[in-house]
Amino acid sequence: MITTAAITVNGLNKSFGDTSVLKDISLEIQSGERVVVIGPSGTGKSTLLRCLNYLDRPESGSIRVGDLTVDPASASRSDILALRRRTAFVFQNYALFANKTARENITQALITVKGLSKAEANARADETLRETGLIDKADAYPAALSGGQQQRIGIGRAMALDADLMLFDEPTSALDPEWVGEVLDLMRRVAEKHQTMLIVTHEMQFAREIADRIIFMSDGQIVEQGTPQQLLEDPQDARTKAFLRRVGKTGASEGQS
Amino acid sequence: MRALDFEYMWDMVPVLLGYVPLTLFMALVGMFFALIFASVMAVERVFRVPVLDSFVRLFISFFRGTPLLVQLFLFYYGLPQVLAFLTTINGVTATIMGLTLHFSAYMAESIRAAILGVDRSQWEAAQAVGMTQVQMMQHIILPQAARVAAPTLVNYFIDMIKGTSLAFTLGVTELMGATQKEAAGSFLYFEAFLVVAAIYWIMVEVLSFAQRHLETYLNKAYAR
Numbered sequence: 082m083i084t085t086a087a088i089t090v091n092g093l094n095k096s097f098g099d100t101s102v103l104k105d106i107s108l109e110i111q112s113g114e115r116v117v118v119i120g121p122s123g124t125g126k127s128t129l130l131r132c133l134n135y136l137d138r139p140e141s142g143s144i145r146v147g148d149l150t151v152d153p154a155s156a157s158r159s160d161i162l163a164l165r166r167r168t169a170f171v172f173q174n175y176a177l178f179a180n181k182t183a184r185e186n187i188t189q190a191l192i193t194v195k196g197l198s199k200a201e202a203n204a205r206a207d208e209t210l211r212e213t214g215l216i217d218k219a220d221a222y223p224a225a226l227s228g229g230q231q232q233r234i235g236i237g238r239a240m241a242l243d244a245d246l247m248l249f250d251e252p253t254s255a256l257d258p259e260w261v262g263e264v265l266d267l268m269r270r271v272a273e274k275h276q277t278m279l280i281v282t283h284e285m286q287f288a289r290e291i292a293d294r295i296i297f298m299s300d301g302q303i304v305e306q307g308t309p310q311q312l313l314e315d316p317q318d319a320r321t322k323a324f325l326r327r328v329g330k331t332g333a334s335e336g337q338s
Numbered sequence: 339m340r341a342l343d344f345e346y347m348w349d350m351v352p353v354l355l356g357y358v359p360l361t362l363f364m365a366l367v368g369m370f371f372a373l374i375f376a377s378v379m380a381v382e383r384v385f386r387v388p389v390l391d392s393f394v395r396l397f398i399s400f401f402r403g404t405p406l407l408v409q410l411f412l413f414y415y416g417l418p419q420v421l422a423f424l425t426t427i428n429g430v431t432a433t434i435m436g437l438t439l440h441f442s443a444y445m446a447e448s449i450r451a452a453i454l455g456v457d458r459s460q461w462e463a464a465q466a467v468g469m470t471q472v473q474m475m476q477h478i479i480l481p482q483a484a485r486v487a488a489p490t491l492v493n494y495f496i497d498m499i500k501g502t503s504l505a506f507t508l509g510v511t512e513l514m515g516a517t518q519k520e521a522a523g524s525f526l527y528f529e530a531f532l533v534v535a536a537i538y539w540i541m542v543e544v545l546s547f548a549q550r551h552l553e554t555y556l557n558k559a560y561a562r
Contacts, residue, residue: 136462166468176459176466180481180559189477190467222559242467 086145087112087246087277088133088168093142095125095132102128103139104301110246113275117288120298121324126281127173129298130248133279134168135161146245166194169239173251175231177223183234184210184219187241195242205241213237213267229260233267240271247271249280285328289313297321347529350520354537357513362541364430364512365499368437372498373491375438376445381475383450394446401443407504410436414508429508437501441494448494452487453479485556492549496542503538513537 088110095103102125110116118126131137133144135151143152146167151160177186187209188202197205210216213233223231232252239247252268253261265287272278272291282288288295289309296306299320306312316322379394401409414432418424456479464474506515513534521530 134466136465162468162470165466168466170463170466172459172463172466174459176463178463178478179457179460180478180485182559190469193473193477194468222561224560238467 085112086110087114088279089143089145090133091143091145093129093132093139093144095128095137095139102301103132106142106301106303108296108303110277110279112245112277115272115278115291115293116280116296117292117294118279118281118296118298119283119285119288119324120304124299125301126298127250130170130250130279130281133246133248134165134170136170166242167245169242169244169247171232171235171239171247171249171252173255175223175228175235175255177226177231177234177238179223182220182222183215183226186223186234187238190238191241206237209237209241212240212270214263227260228256229263232256232260232264236264236267236271240276246277246279249278249282251281251283253282253284283328285313297324299324342532343526343529346524346526347533350530350533351537353520354513354516354534357511357516358537358541360430360510361499361502361513364433364437364502364505365495368434368441368498368502369495371434371438372442372445372494375442376449377480379442379446380449380453381480383446384453385471397439398443398446401440402447406436406440406501407507409440410504410508429505429510432508433502433505433510436504437498440501441498445491445494448490449483449487452483455486456482485560488553488556489549492545492552496545499541499545500538 086109088108090106090108093103093106093108094101106125106129118129120126128137132139135156138156139153141153143150144164145151146164149160149163149167151164177183178189181189184203184206187206188197188199191197191202191205192199207216207219210219213236215230215233215237218226218230218234223234226234236249236252249268253264256264261284265284268278268280268287269291280288280291292309294306295309295312297304297312297316297318297320304318304320305316312321313325316325379398382390382394410432413436414427414429418427460478460482461474464478469477502512503514505512506518509515511519517530517534521527524530
């Protein structure tokens with residue numbers, strides 16, 4: 082099978098003040114690949130995701146998506162916009178547009194960013210709402226939805242963009258335990274469509290089940306990576322072993338990064 | 339002490355009501371332009387556009403720092419002496435200009451505060467889906483800021499309606515000016531100003547009623 086890279090990251094560095102959060106991260110994700118990032122809280126997992134669409138601007142390192150290469154030394158506003166338009170982001174706190182209904186949350190970018198007509202956007206949104214099982218909530222505002230429903234709309238908003246790469250930043254960490262299952266189920270359905278996904282999560286059982294590759298990060302670096310089998314059953318690095326012992330085989334949704 | 343001349347007051351009402359449209363015209367046109375100016379300045383203050391930022395800060399500082407009456411006199415009596423093309427400016431136009439600039443300075447600050455109050459996640463979500471800054475402000479941030487700013491903006495509009503009464507110092511026969519003339523003829527000052535006070539009061543009360551509907555509308559997305 083011939084694979085093409087959905088995204089290639091080279092030598093990414095990011096610090097907040099004097100604290101170096103990402104240290105020379107290089108990473109390539111193949112088209113259709115599902116990569117899960119695990120690791121202790123505060124090791125830069127979320128920052129890595131946020132640098133990939135420039136919500137946080139890295140200090141150095143290049144990001145290539147398709148024929149677009151973005152480097153902080155030369156990145157113009159339109160480069161950053163183009164990068165964001167090839168990626169989709171699912172936030173830990175859902176971040177639905179509070180002044181828009183569930184349907185409008187999905188159509189907003191389709192109309193303003195992708196230039197679809199209102200009718201086309203509505204059709205695409207309703208299709209997505211059916212996939213997320215929330216078509217009956219199409220006209221509800223986020224304030225009237227449960228956390229799980231909001232996050233499913235958040236994922237739907239990202240799905241509808243048809244992005245080259247979907248980034249999930251601890252999508253279940255802010256949820257009450259009762260809503261975690263429905264969000265993970267929806268992510269499984271996204272995965273079935275061969276969508277390229279990069280997921281930061283503490284749900285180890287889910288990671289094992291869905292990932293083609295798991296990356297273990299600690300202290301701003303990629304410590305080791307491999308198939309779920311390799312990484313979870315036969316970790317090589319002492320830090321990986323210590324982390325896995327702490328979270329256990331199923332993981333807990335306690336930490337945030 | 340003498341009894342109030344109720345008949346005189348009753349007869350004055352229709353006369354003074356005839357001037358309400360002019361008062362509302364000045365306030366509405368002033369508010370329209372003030373909202374535009376204030377929004378532009380507020381957005382500028384949030385993004386701090388180089389060079390422009392200094393001008394906006396100076397503008398806000400001046401128009402908040404000096405009395406409205408002084409500003410009106412500057413526009414009507416002062417500026418035409420310096421700028422020849424303004425010699426034909428009439429009192430109504432000068433009043434609208436003054437109200438617009440004066441209140442836009444105040445409103446810019448409250449809109450700016452409302453913009454900064456919009457949760458960070460809303461900005462990030464708009465950026466993440468690939469919106470430009472203009473699209474983000476237009477569709478996500480400003481509508482949410484409007485909800486927060488609405489009560490204060492209505493307050494400024496109320497102030498502006500009452501501020502139109504200063505137009506009479508520029509020789510405009512509006513509500514206040516007409517009352518003044520009436521009273522000067524009849525010497526029934528108390529009656530005359532009582533009637534005009536009631537008219538202003540009722541206008542503001544009608545507006546407060548509209549405000550409640552506006553706030554219900556702006557809050558509809560946030561009802562649980």
